[in-house]
Amino acid sequence: MKKLVIAAALACVALSAQAHRPWMVPTQTVIESERETWVTIDGAVSEGLFDVDHMPLRLEGLAVIGPDGSSTQAPAPYVGKHRSTVDVQLPKDGTYRFTLASTNVMGSYKLNGEMKRFGRGGSSEVPAGATEVKTTTTVQRLDTFVTLNKTSTGALKPTGTGLEMVPVTHPNELHAGEKAKVRFLLDGKPLPNFPFSMVPGGVKYRGTANEVRLTTDANGEASFTLPAPNMYWVSAGYPANAPRGPGVEQPAKRYSYSATLEIQPE
Amino acid sequence: MKLSHSLALTLPLVSGWAMAADLTVKFDLPQLNVAEYHKPYVAIWIEREDQSVASTLAVLYDVKKPNNGGEKWVKDLRTWWRKAGRDAKLPIDGVSGATRAAGTQTMTFAGAKYGLDKLPAGDYKLVIEAAREAGGRELVRVPFTWPAKGKLAASSNGKEELGAVSIAAQ
Numbered sequence: 355m356k357k358l359v360i361a362a363a364l365a366c367v368a369l370s371a372q373a374h375r376p377w378m379v380p381t382q383t384v385i386e387s388e389r390e391t392w393v394t395i396d397g398a399v400s401e402g403l404f405d406v407d408h409m410p411l412r413l414e415g416l417a418v419i420g421p422d423g424s425s426t427q428a429p430a431p432y433v434g435k436h437r438s439t440v441d442v443q444l445p446k447d448g449t450y451r452f453t454l455a456s457t458n459v460m461g462s463y464k465l466n467g468e469m470k471r472f473g474r475g476g477s478s479e480v481p482a483g484a485t486e487v488k489t490t491t492t493v494q495r496l497d498t499f500v501t502l503n504k505t506s507t508g509a510l511k512p513t514g515t516g517l518e519m520v521p522v523t524h525p526n527e528l529h530a531g532e533k534a535k536v537r538f539l540l541d542g543k544p545l546p547n548f549p550f551s552m553v554p555g556g557v558k559y560r561g562t563a564n565e566v567r568l569t570t571d572a573n574g575e576a577s578f579t580l581p582a583p584n585m586y587w588v589s590a591g592y593p594a595n596a597p598r599g600p601g602v603e604q605p606a607k608r609y610s611y612s613a614t615l616e617i618q619p620e
Numbered sequence: 621m622k623l624s625h626s627l628a629l630t631l632p633l634v635s636g637w638a639m640a641a642d643l644t645v646k647f648d649l650p651q652l653n654v655a656e657y658h659k660p661y662v663a664i665w666i667e668r669e670d671q672s673v674a675s676t677l678a679v680l681y682d683v684k685k686p687n688n689g690g691e692k693w694v695k696d697l698r699t700w701w702r703k704a705g706r707d708a709k710l711p712i713d714g715v716s717g718a719t720r721a722a723g724t725q726t727m728t729f730a731g732a733k734y735g736l737d738k739l740p741a742g743d744y745k746l747v748i749e750a751a752r753e754a755g756g757r758e759l760v761r762v763p764f765t766w767p768a769k770g771k772l773a774a775s776s777n778g779k780e781e782l783g784a785v786s787i788a789a790q
Contacts, residue, residue, distance in 0.1 A: 373656055373658070373753050373754030375754075401753075401754070549655070550655075551654065551655040557755075557756055557757070560756070561756055561757055561758055561759075561781075562756040562758060562779055562780040562781065563654070563752070563754075563755040563756035563780065563781075564756070564780070565652075565654045565655070565755070567653045567654055567655065589655055591655070
């Protein structure tokens with residue numbers, strides 16, 4: 355019997371036809387404190403950034419990479435109607451990376467002459483006797499970064515798996531008007547000529563989206579001037595510019611990356 | 621109102637022409653370099669001086685989505701929705717239409733069909749609202765006087781979701 359095991363942490367977000375965006379936002383990205391320090395991570399899925407009006411992001415499996423590079427599991431989140439929330443203690447000074455990785459398998463098969471879909475919130479197993487099994491695996495990662503008192507780089511080393519952004523310029527030292535550099539990797543290898551976007555939050559009040567579209571160079575890096583202060587959603591997908599929508603043949607494996615970065619005022 | 625002799629002679633000609641006038645609206649939908657480009661939803665209407673809606677000319681949305689699925693997002697045209705859309709029932713014959721691709725789009729509205737011939741004289745604005753999925757929302761207003769003295773031509777510009785917008789009546 356053929357069994358496909360699904361990691362459902364981000365089920366039904368990955369291949370949604372609507373522009374639903376999964377994101378995490380920390381209560382602060384730069385904390386200065388001499389006392390016991392906590393940061394709260396909110397996670398949600400919404401159309402507008404960073405509106406909390408649709409559905410919570412499943413934060414189970416959220417990993418916290420500390421300043422020394424070691425990884426621990428964040429405590430169990432509270433899952434509300436529109437957002438998930440988890441409080442995480444920051445025991446040492448330095449930069450922490452909050453990273454949420456998942457693999458989701460979706461697809462369709464034929465059984466008794468009927469076409470059935472799976473993985474999109476429905477049954478996650480392909481039954482015996484199914485034919486014409488088509489699957490798409492989406493490997494997804496979400497990142498955000500928080501620094502307590504002094505920046506450090508121990509938590510910023512790439513995991514080397516899936517689609518990943520390496521913040522060459524420290525992610526908690528981004529100031530509007532200054533230059534910044536990022537690198538994109540796929541399974542640890544640089545991705546040249548790779549497009550990605552940065553979208554500032556608050557479209558509802560501003561009107562214009564102000565999406566910044568950038569492309570990495572031959573070394574898989576992009577240098578650019580940081581736009582106006584705001585919380586930004588960085589997003590990238592591999593293969594880039596793959597056609598989407600119902601009826602379109604999906605590639606067998608897709609990668610999706612997003613990160614929340616705060617561009618601070620000068 | 622006392623009309624001068626010369627004005628009494630010309631007025632019937634001017635108002636007669638204005639009543640037969642078709643309104644042509646040209647608008648630019650910029651080709652945007654973004655991660656996920658979806659053709660914007662667009663609403664076009666004539667606004668009175670008090671900002672109420674005199675006439676809705678067009679509502680462009682995903683009319684082809686099964687089970688009227690596209691209607692769900694029409695409320696993203698927040699301004700039109702609040703002023704007229706919430707009370708309207710879609711599809712509206714002659715008003716509902718498919719979304720348009722990036723580029724310059726031209727739409728012509730026959731005077732009699734869209735109530736332009738019954739529009740009381742006064743100052744109005746042609747309002748066009750564009751809302752793009754995973755994008756922004758923008759309104760452009762083009763003021764005009766009705767009936768126009770001579771040929772009607774006016775234009776304005778958006779910043780991101782809309783480019784040049786112009787109206788003409790002939």
